[in-house]
Amino acid sequence: MAKERDIEKVLGSVIRELRLSRNLSQEKLAELGDFERSYISKVENGERAIQFKTVVRFAEAFGIKVSELAAKFEEKSHS
Structure with a gap:
């Protein structure tokens, strides 16, 4: 299982x-x-853990589906 800080860093990088x-x-x-x-800035630098509803807001701001954002996260976290 990925460490919480790693999750924050990867998600911030995707954002x-x-x-x-x-x-x-x-x-x-x-x-x-x-x-x-x-x-x-804090999210992009992996300094903030975000709730699922915030992930939804990011996806909406980018004009993509949450599943697309999640796929980018998965791709980056396994590379």
């Missing part, structure tokens, strides 16, 4: 990659997902 691939600033992503910009 950052999705944000950058869509040419979004942290500020714009924060606006789209109704987050604070500092929260985006």
Whole structure:
């Protein structure tokens, strides 16, 4: 089983990659997902554990299904 900190780091990396691939600033992503910009930074740096409802909000902000975000997480965590 993956350590909690590893999960946070991998998920943060996925969030950052999705944000950058869509040419979004942290500020714009924060606006789209109704987050604070500092929260985006902490998530991307693996400093915050997030609840499932927050994962849903990130997926919605990116315009993707939660399953797509989860697949990206799985792919990155097993590479």
